[in-house]
Amino acid sequence: MSPGQCSPRLVVIGAGGHAKVVIEAVRAAAAGELVGTIDPAPASGSVLGIPVLGGDDILPRLLSEGIGAAVVALGSNALRERIGSRLREMGFVLPTIVHPSAFVAPSARLGEGVVIMARAVVGTEATVGDLAIVNTGAVLDHDNRIGRAAHVAPACGLAGNVRVGDRALIGVGSAVRPDICIGADAVVGAGSAVVAEVPSGAVVGGVPARTLRRGPRA
Ligand SMILES: CC(C)(COP(=O)(O)OP(=O)(O)OC[C@H]1O[C@@H](n2cnc3c(N)ncnc32)[C@H](O)[C@@H]1OP(=O)(O)O)[C@@H](O)C(=O)NCCC(=O)NCCS
Incomplete structure (x- = not known):
């Protein structure tokens, strides 16, 4: 990120093993402020200290609160493509x-x-x-x-x-x-x-x- 740019507020889609690796990559790259993850049926309430906020239904609210970037951390290629397209249509940026x-x-x-x-x-x-x-x-x-x-x-x-x-x-x-x-x-x-x-x-x-x-x- 270049000097003067704001750090985007990011939500991670998914809370499984791949999401953990993505969260650490986001942190290492200082790519944004991680506000939470999305999982309709999470195994626990947080992932590496990042809270699981709920299911897909809360995405419009997050967008309206200024959380405008999403990282799709789903291992299934077909699902990642489908959800990624939907997020773009909703107005999320996919960094x-x-x-x-x-x-x-x-x-x-x-x-x-x-x-x-x-x-x-x-x-x-x-x-x-x-x-x-x-x-x-x-x-x-x-x-x-x-x-x-x-x-x-x-x-x-x-x-x-x-x-x-x-x-x-x-x-x-x-x-x-x-x-x-x-x-x-x-x-x-x-x-x-x-x-x-x-x-x-x-x-x-x-x-x-x-x-x-x-x-x-x-
Ligand atoms: C190839 C693969 C998709 C097959 O999975 P599957 O459809 O569940 O197949 P099975 O495990 O039932 O195995 C079916 C046959 O293929 C063989 N087989 C399975 N994986 C194989 C592989 N990687 N190389 C060679 N043969 C393989 C099995 O020995 C079995 O042979 P048999 O019928 O003679 O006993 C899976 O084994 C695989 O390698 N997936 C890749 C996973 C991966 O790397 N993910 C990345 C995560 S970060």
């Missing part, structure tokens, strides 16, 4: 959060509502779509294109020019060969080595990654 220990190349581009976690790397001329997550220690090399609300999980390594479709999940610790395209809504299982294209909606896993399922579970 981009970058943990101070991450490296984002000057030529990289990050969309709104993106979260870049600790020790992640976003390389030269990479782009990260709105509401996507680049999780702890993930490395995106040059020219990657990460889709809207996609999730590159912790400790993944994506070589140059990889394309990841909207809402796709690249599971923890996976590696992806250069120039590979992973389709929208695809899931790459934990610890996989992706050496060939992954069709939209497919679930792949293993070293090298093979198809586990071609679509969502019946």
Whole structure:
């Protein structure tokens, strides 16, 4: 934040494990004043000292009280995309959060509502779509294109020019060969080595990654 700018008042959507990591990233980045989290059925009354304020129904009131920024901290890619769109329509700003220990190349581009976690790397001329997550220690090399609300999980390594479709999940610790395209809504299982294209909606896993399922579970 540049000198003279006000710190935005932020609400976090979600109160689970991912929300905890997001809260610490917001604090580390001094990205705003955390006023609370939203969860209709919380496991406890607060998360890392941040109160759970209630369910989605209180969002209009928060907006009218000047809490104008929201970070969608939901692990489900489809849900994060849906809620993020709804919040934008309501008038919330979706700030981009970058943990101070991450490296984002000057030529990289990050969309709104993106979260870049600790020790992640976003390389030269990479782009990260709105509401996507680049999780702890993930490395995106040059020219990657990460889709809207996609999730590159912790400790993944994506070589140059990889394309990841909207809402796709690249599971923890996976590696992806250069120039590979992973389709929208695809899931790459934990610890996989992706050496060939992954069709939209497919679930792949293993070293090298093979198809586990071609679509969502019946
Ligand atoms: C791939 C994945 C989605 C499959 O989950 P699932 O649909 O519940 O599948 P199951 O656990 O029932 O396993 C089905 C089969 O796939 C195999 N399999 C599951 N995950 C695998 C993986 N990562 N790599 C290779 N094979 C895998 C299982 O061994 C099983 O094989 P079998 O039928 O021969 O016994 C899940 O295992 C996974 O890896 N998710 C990624 C989670 C992640 O990294 N999240 C990020 C959080 S930050």
